Amino acid sequence: xxxxxxxxxxxxxxxxxxxTQLGSKVIFDGVDLDIPRGRVxxxxxxxxxxxxxxLRHITGQLVPDAGEIVVDGHDLSKLDRNALFDLRERIGxxxxxxxxxxxxxxxxxxxxxxxxxxxxxxxxxxxxxLMKLQxxxxxxxxxxxxxxxxxxxxxxxxxxxxxxRDPTLLIYDEPFVGLDPIALNQVVKLIRVLNETLGLTSIVxxxxxxxxxRVSDEIYLLAAGRVAAHGTPQExxxxxxxxxxxxxGGEADGPVPFHYPARxxxxxxxxxxxxx
Amino acid sequence: xxxxxxxxxxxGDGLAQVGALGLFLLQVLAAIPRSLRYFAETVRQIFxxxxxxxxxxxxxxxxxxxxxxxxxxEVLSRFGSTASVGTVVAIALYRELGPVITALLFAxxxxxxxxxxxxxxxxxxxxxxxxxxxxxxxxxxVAPRFLAGIVAMPLLACIFNAxxxxxxxxxxxxxxxxxxxxxxxxxxGAVDVWTDVMNGVWKSAVFGAVVTLVATFQGxxxxxxxxxxxxxxxxxxxxxxxxxxVIDFLMTAFLM
Amino acid sequence: xxQRRSHQxxxxxxxxxxxxALGYLATQTTSLANYRQGPTxxxxxxFTNIGQLKLRAPVKVAGVRIGSVTDIQxxxxxxxxxxxxxxxRRFNQLPDDSAAxxxxxxxxxxxxxxxxxxxxxxxxxxxxxxILTQSSVQLEELIGKYLVGSxxxxxxxxxxxxxxxxxxxxxxxxxx
Ligand SMILES: Nc1ncnc2c1ncn2[C@@H]1O[C@H](COP(=O)(O)OP(=O)(O)OP(=O)(O)O)[C@@H](O)[C@H]1O
Ligand SMILES: [Mg+2]
Numbered sequence: 133x134x135x136x137x138x139x140x141x142x143x144x145x146x147x148x149x150x151x152t153q154l155g156s157k158v159i160f161d162g163v164d165l166d167i168p169r170g171r172v173x174x175x176x177x178x179x180x181x182x183x184x185x186x187l188r189h190i191t192g193q194l195v196p197d198a199g200e201i202v203v204d205g206h207d208l209s210k211l212d213r214n215a216l217f218d219l220r221e222r223i224g225x226x227x228x229x230x231x232x233x234x235x236x237x238x239x240x241x242x243x244x245x246x247x248x249x250x251x252x253x254x255x256x257x258x259x260x261x262l263m264k265l266q267x268x269x270x271x272x273x274x275x276x277x278x279x280x281x282x283x284x285x286x287x288x289x290x291x292x293x294x295x296x297r298d299p300t301l302l303i304y305d306e307p308f309v310g311l312d313p314i315a316l317n318q319v320v321k322l323i324r325v326l327n328e329t330l331g332l333t334s335i336v337x338x339x340x341x342x343x344x345x346r347v348s349d350e351i352y353l354l355a356a357g358r359v360a361a362h363g364t365p366q367e368x369x370x371x372x373x374x375x376x377x378x379x380x381g382g383e384a385d386g387p388v389p390f391h392y393p394a395r396x397x398x399x400x401x402x403x404x405x406x407x408x
Numbered sequence: 409x410x411x412x413x414x415x416x417x418x419x420g421d422g423l424a425q426v427g428a429l430g431l432f433l434l435q436v437l438a439a440i441p442r443s444l445r446y447f448a449e450t451v452r453q454i455f456x457x458x459x460x461x462x463x464x465x466x467x468x469x470x471x472x473x474x475x476x477x478x479x480x481x482e483v484l485s486r487f488g489s490t491a492s493v494g495t496v497v498a499i500a501l502y503r504e505l506g507p508v509i510t511a512l513l514f515a516x517x518x519x520x521x522x523x524x525x526x527x528x529x530x531x532x533x534x535x536x537x538x539x540x541x542x543x544x545x546x547x548x549x550v551a552p553r554f555l556a557g558i559v560a561m562p563l564l565a566c567i568f569n570a571x572x573x574x575x576x577x578x579x580x581x582x583x584x585x586x587x588x589x590x591x592x593x594x595x596x597g598a599v600d601v602w603t604d605v606m607n608g609v610w611k612s613a614v615f616g617a618v619v620t621l622v623a624t625f626q627g628x629x630x631x632x633x634x635x636x637x638x639x640x641x642x643x644x645x646x647x648x649x650x651x652x653x654v655i656d657f658l659m660t661a662f663l664m
Numbered sequence: 665x666x667q668r669r670s671h672q673x674x675x676x677x678x679x680x681x682x683x684x685a686l687g688y689l690a691t692q693t694t695s696l697a698n699y700r701q702g703p704t705x706x707x708x709x710x711f712t713n714i715g716q717l718k719l720r721a722p723v724k725v726a727g728v729r730i731g732s733v734t735d736i737q738x739x740x741x742x743x744x745x746x747x748x749x750x751x752x753r754r755f756n757q758l759p760d761d762s763a764a765x766x767x768x769x770x771x772x773x774x775x776x777x778x779x780x781x782x783x784x785x786x787x788x789x790x791x792x793x794x795i796l797t798q799s800s801v802q803l804e805e806l807i808g809k810y811l812v813g814s815x816x817x818x819x820x821x822x823x824x825x826x827x828x829x830x831x832x833x834x835x836x837x838x839x840x
């Protein structure tokens with residue numbers, strides 16, 4: 133695989149002035165964010181702040197209303213479809229809901245990116261796929277169909293598929309959800325090992341603070357359409373701002389609204405008169 | 409959210425849908441050259457939309473033939489023209505009934521399953537996953553099904569017609585006693601390969617394109633929920649049936 | 665992989681079946697079926713009026729096809745239509761006093777040449793001419809004749825026109 137390109141900047145992804153509106157809801161209102169090369173960067177934030185949306189921007193699945201997104205030196209807004217696909221061939225993406233192809237067996241799902249983009253001998257495909265399945269502990273499940281997997285198993289298969297081509301950038305959308313403590317430990321280790329041995333850059337979106345602080349070098353905390361905090365796990369846990377204290381402490385009241393924007397509660401229940 | 413505004417904008421919604429379908433057609437056509445590298449996928453889809461529709465096509469073809477034989481024998485005997493049963497059955501089938509009924513059955517059998525399948529791919533992020541693996545779903549998912557529809561539909565219509573001819577022969581000759589030679593010689597005297605048989609073949613190729621286009625469009629643009637997929641499946645049957653009949657009229661009136 | 669293989673085989677069989685059906689429809693149920701006939705012998709017949717008789721129109725005995733019209737010429741001197749028929753060699757037992765008529769299949773169908781076997785002990789040979797011929801009966805003529813002849817209510821025209829027909833419109837065994 134073509135490894136990291138020798139660009140001068142030491143960040144793989146650079147986002148400036150990102151603004152996005154979906155429907156009537158403003159998701160991002162001026163986000164600046166850098167993903168350093170060769171590190172594991174975690175993105176955290178309350179549910180519905182737009183973490184998945186941010187990942188969709190980084191991979192060019194969604195075009196922002198304003199702002200600049202540069203991935204490995206390429207301004208995404210200037211790439212045509214082919215160039216974007218070339219870039220994506222070097223990105224592994226773990227979907228929040230696994231997104232395995234239901235027509236294919238576990239083996240064929242993991243082999244899919246290999247078969248699509250490289251004419252490899254069958255023997256080699258087999259070895260690579262079984263290696264990746266071994267890494268997530270599911271080599272024995274190779275012949276199962278996606279419908280026969282549990283949610284946690286499906287996520288690990290999706291992880292094997294994301295890493296099968298040894299990408300430059302690996303994006304994990306909630307990799308720890310639905311894993312038992314053993315599998316979770318393995319996945320945490322796997323992310324670190326991939327990062328250290330292959331020099332990958334990783335972006336991890338997750339909620340589990342303990343796992344995140346073990347796996348990541350840096351954390352971005354998103355809230356209310358902006359970057360609310362940024363730093364190493366230790367800095368964020370220690371340097372208590374209102375945002376971080378509430379988020380990591382899990383308190384319902386604070387600057388991060390627990391509630392989706394809504395009308396006045398009392399009015400909704402009909403206790404107060406709504407003026408016409 | 410007033411009721412009136414909803415029904416007032418329905419016409420606009422309909423036009424927008426037609427426009428979106430047209431744009432989708434252009435995208436599919438543009439994706440066809442890229443889809444040629446997934447030839448095996450097209451072959452697989454011909455199996456799913458074609459071979460898997462055989463049972464319903466064969467059954468319906470046979471029974472339509474039986475009924476046509478009965479009805480036409482009865483009606484034509486009023487004019488002393490029972491000798492033309494075979495001719496009328498063949499011409500009606502080749503030019504109209506074969507392509508149209510096959511298209512309607514195809515919409516119900518293959519169209520719905522295409523919509524449900526692609527809709528589910530949308531709802532479970534499989535299409536997005538393909539995009540992320542640098543595989544264009546237009547070329548890998550949509551275009552092969554579209555091509556498979558164009559290939560499979562004329563073949564299905566021919567099989568349908570052959571069974572229907574067989575059925576009408578069964579009724580008119582074996583049951584009602586029409587002379588076998590009369591049945592065939594009248595038919596072969598009046599039916600033409602190009603203006604009747606091939607005409608129907610071109611028609612059904614167009615219908616195959618129409619039904620699979622609507623089915624893939626509905627699946628591709630479905631709301632990513634189980635309810636959305638259910639609605640999209642219904643819409644596939646309704647829209648592709650209507651569109652088939654409208655295009656049938658236009659083709660018959662202006663091209664043939 | 666084996667599943668993929670079975671899909672490929674299934675697709676192949678399906679395409680084969682479809683093209684078989686198409687081939688059958690195209691060659692057995694259309695006018696193409698008439699090209700592909702065995703050895704024939706030629707007969708000629710003169711008609712004063714052949715109506716809408718066309719090339720490749722069937723030649724029938726007792727309603728069953730035995731050949732087709734291969735040529736239609738106007739004889740310059742006699743101003744009659746000279747029609748050449750190709751008759752299947754299997755039907756070489758046609759008495760040489762058989763009569764040829766141009767008939768219409770059904771009330772409004774295509775026209776064909778009907779041969780009515782005679783009683784002569786001698787049979788037609790290749791190139792013979794059929795002497796006894798009857799020209800096409802024009803529906804318009806019949807109607808015209810009838811209207812002039814009686815001037816009756818036009819509403820009853822179709823019913824009256826039918827018995828005036830010199831021969832049953834369809835030599836269909838089932839209706840006899
Ligand atoms: N297609 C859409 N149209 C309108 N709004 C959308 C659309 N997709 C997402 N949203 C909104 O965007 C917001 C961010 O969604 P996103 O999926 O990025 O959240 P998230 O941070 O990943 O949350 P979670 O942690 O629960 O996965 C949500 O409030 C959602 O309601
Ligand atoms: Mg998310």
